Amino acid sequence: MSVSVEVDAPTTNAELAAWVREIAALTQPDRIEWCDGSEEEWTRLTNLLVEQGTLTRLAARPNSFYAKSDPSDVARVEDRTYICSEREEDAGPTNNWIAPAEMRQTFGELFRGCMRGRTMYVVPFCMGPLGGEISQLGVEITDSAYVAVSMRVMTRMGDRALRLIEDRGAARQAGESEGRANGGRSKRDHEHSDFVKAVHSVGAPLESGAADKPWPCSSTKYISHFPETREIWSYGSGYGGNALLGKKCYALRIASVMARDEGWLAEHMLILKLTPPSGETRYIAAAFPSACGKTNLAMLQPTIPGWKVETIGDDIAWMRFGDDGRLHAINPEAGFFGVAPGTGEVTNANAVKTLWGNSIFTNVALTDDGDVWWEGLTDEPPAHLTDWKGRSWTPDSDEPAAHPNARFTTPASQCPTIAPEWQDPKGVPISAILFGGRRATAVPLVTESLSWEHGVFLGANVASEKTAAAEGKVGELRYDPFAMLPFCGYNMGDYFGHWLKIGRRPGAELPRIFYVNWFRKNADGQFIWPGFGENTRVLKWIVDRLNGEAEAVPTPIGLLPGDLDTDGLDLSDEDLRTLLTVDRDVWREEAALIPGHFDKFGAHLPKELWEEYNALLDRLG
Ligand code: PEP
Numbered sequence: 069m070s071v072s073v074e075v076d077a078p079t080t081n082a083e084l085a086a087w088v089r090e091i092a093a094l095t096q097p098d099r100i101e102w103c104d105g106s107e108e109e110w111t112r113l114t115n116l117l118v119e120q121g122t123l124t125r126l127a128a129r130p131n132s133f134y135a136k137s138d139p140s141d142v143a144r145v146e147d148r149t150y151i152c153s154e155r156e157e158d159a160g161p162t163n164n165w166i167a168p169a170e171m172r173q174t175f176g177e178l179f180r181g182c183m184r185g186r187t188m189y190v191v192p193f194c195m196g197p198l199g200g201e202i203s204q205l206g207v208e209i210t211d212s213a214y215v216a217v218s219m220r221v222m223t224r225m226g227d228r229a230l231r232l233i234e235d236r237g238a239a240r241q242a243g244e245s246e247g248r249a250n251g252g253r254s255k256r257d258h259e260h261s262d263f264v265k266a267v268h269s270v271g272a273p274l275e276s277g278a279a280d281k282p283w284p285c286s287s288t289k290y291i292s293h294f295p296e297t298r299e300i301w302s303y304g305s306g307y308g309g310n311a312l313l314g315k316k317c318y319a320l321r322i323a324s325v326m327a328r329d330e331g332w333l334a335e336h337m338l339i340l341k342l343t344p345p346s347g348e349t350r351y352i353a354a355a356f357p358s359a360c361g362k363t364n365l366a367m368l369q370p371t372i373p374g375w376k377v378e379t380i381g382d383d384i385a386w387m388r389f390g391d392d393g394r395l396h397a398i399n400p401e402a403g404f405f406g407v408a409p410g411t412g413e414v415t416n417a418n419a420v421k422t423l424w425g426n427s428i429f430t431n432v433a434l435t436d437d438g439d440v441w442w443e444g445l446t447d448e449p450p451a452h453l454t455d456w457k458g459r460s461w462t463p464d465s466d467e468p469a470a471h472p473n474a475r476f477t478t479p480a481s482q483c484p485t486i487a488p489e490w491q492d493p494k495g496v497p498i499s500a501i502l503f504g505g506r507r508a509t510a511v512p513l514v515t516e517s518l519s520w521e522h523g524v525f526l527g528a529n530v531a532s533e534k535t536a537a538a539e540g541k542v543g544e545l546r547y548d549p550f551a552m553l554p555f556c557g558y559n560m561g562d563y564f565g566h567w568l569k570i571g572r573r574p575g576a577e578l579p580r581i582f583y584v585n586w587f588r589k590n591a592d593g594q595f596i597w598p599g600f601g602e603n604t605r606v607l608k609w610i611v612d613r614l615n616g617e618a619e620a621v622p623t624p625i626g627l628l629p630g631d632l633d634t635d636g637l638d639l640s641d642e643d644l645r646t647l648l649t650v651d652r653d654v655w656r657e658e659a660a661l662i663p664g665h666f667d668k669f670g671a672h673l674p675k676e677l678w679e680e681y682n683a684l685l686d687r688l689g
């Protein structure tokens with residue numbers, strides 16, 4: 069017998085109230101709680117999570133917590149991630165597809181009673197500055213308090229977002245009655261609801277009296293997106309990218325579909341503000357695959373005197389054309405969900421400073437005095453730790469103390485380099501877009517594209533060695549176009565076409581496109597380029613190019629620096645040659661891989677990209 073809970077829906081938005089009732093009837097939670105985003109709520113929920121054993125309060129950092137996940141639930145599950153478009157072709161060859169009707173039937177069964185014994189949290193949120201024109205609204209229903217508190221860090225969550233949803237609903241209704249009076253209706257207002265609907269369950273109902281686990285989850289997992297109806301359904305995982313549905317699921321997969329339909333861009337990009345000694349500020353966006361250093365570049369400490377880098381965002385950029393014809397970008401997020409291992413004083417001191425408090429750490433190691441540690445935080449590991457699986461750990465242990473994909477969840481506002489305008493609802497005008505990945509071979513330190521179309525060709529050919537951010541074998545090379553392979557909500561061939569279309573917009577003042585690679589290795593397998601703060605030297609060349617002040621050398625693959633500032637760097641002539649020359653034989657081999665990559669998209673691959681490919685072959689001779 070199904071016990072129905074009292075569904076009191078404290079909202080004036082009838083659609084939201086009805087949807088919450090519908091999901092509650094399906095999932096049968098014991099209680100429903102509407103999250104208001106207050107500090108009182110955060111304190112109550114984090115206390116509850118500590119009581120349940122999900123979180124451990126850190127003695128060493130104020131208002132901060134440690135979580136260790138189930139060892140099977142540590143990363144995004146790309147093979148369980150689905151784009152459920154009406155037509156399989158619209159999901160494209162790089163996404164998993166299940167027909168929406170079939171997926172809905174599966175979910176109808178999986179979600180039936182799945183929140184029994186649990187609290188259902190209703191989490192209204194806004195992606196982007198509150199009330200901004202580029203910003204978007206959503207509501208996540210979840211049975212995980214860990215997700216609810218994490219959403220408070222990562223998004224503008226709670227009452228303020230709910231009010232915006234209600235305002236929008238009221239405005240739409242007013243428009244509808246006006247439309248009826250005029251005998252017509254505007255299409256855009258009626259196609260979609262006032263907010264994106266996102267349903268999440270850890271998939272572990274509690275039978276009455278049963279004890280909960282610290283990290284409930286299920287071995288059955290589905291992370292599913294319905295692009296036509298702008299819905300997200302996620303089952304079985306409590307981990308970040310699978311469960312914090314505002315982030316990858318909404319701000320990239322669903323938003324990329326919105327962006328296609330409405331003429332803007334939703335991208336897997338950091339946004340940084342760069343101020344040279346001249347004072348002429350530039351904003352740069354950069355797309356690298358997960359765990360390739362977006363957070364580090366966004367918070368970089370320049371090594372060239374007089375240069376300043378500030379942070380707008382570290383993972384996602386939404387860009388729209390302004391009246392000035394330029395692309396203006398916002399960071400839709402309010403926090404950083406960063407990879408902890410490798411984040412330290414040398415690699416990213418600003419991230420370390422950001423983490424002073426109000427943070428959640430997942431799958432890192434615990435010190436004996438109630439702090440966190442991970443590989444790379446300090447050169448010397450502590451003599452004793454509790455590892456991410458809860459085992460006693462010493463430097464002699466065989467396994468790393470932190471999981472390689474251990475994460476911090478921390479407010480962006482705490483970042484010492486956060487730019488004052490990071491929450492400007494109008495966004496910041498982008499001057500340059502960088503693509504890149506991890507490539508031990510072939511790919512130079514920096515290449516400038518020959519045109520927008522050539523830049524799109526470079527983006528379409530981003531390839532990178534796999535990291536721990538997704539399940540699978542680390543180190544293997546895979547094409548990851550625009551660093552969007554796991555995040556594009558529709559056919560990637562059409563996505564390339566969308567980028568080309570953006571470039572044809574009348575009056576557009578487009579950013580210039582560059583390709584960077586910090587990860588080139590020498591014959592001994594060591595990184596050649598020092599990276600991190602020294603990457604300012606590459607940013608400097610890029611800015612000089614934008615200002616028409618730097619020399620560039622034409623090569624078959626694009627324009628390379630004629631005069632990179634390497635003063636004071638310990639780089640041999642041979643190292644520099646390796647970083648800044650194009651080996652035609654190696655590049656003929658690289659080019660030979662492209663048809664296999666492009667052919668996957670069949671007729672969806674824009675002909676302009678085949679033309680770029682043929683032009684590359686011609687230039688290689
Ligand atoms: C995640 O894995 O949860 C996530 C946010 O992905 P990424 O590593 O791309 O940031």
Ligand code: MN
Binds near residue numbers: 383
């Ligand atoms: Mn990412």
Ligand code: NA
Binds near residue numbers: 143144473537
């Ligand atoms: Na990940």
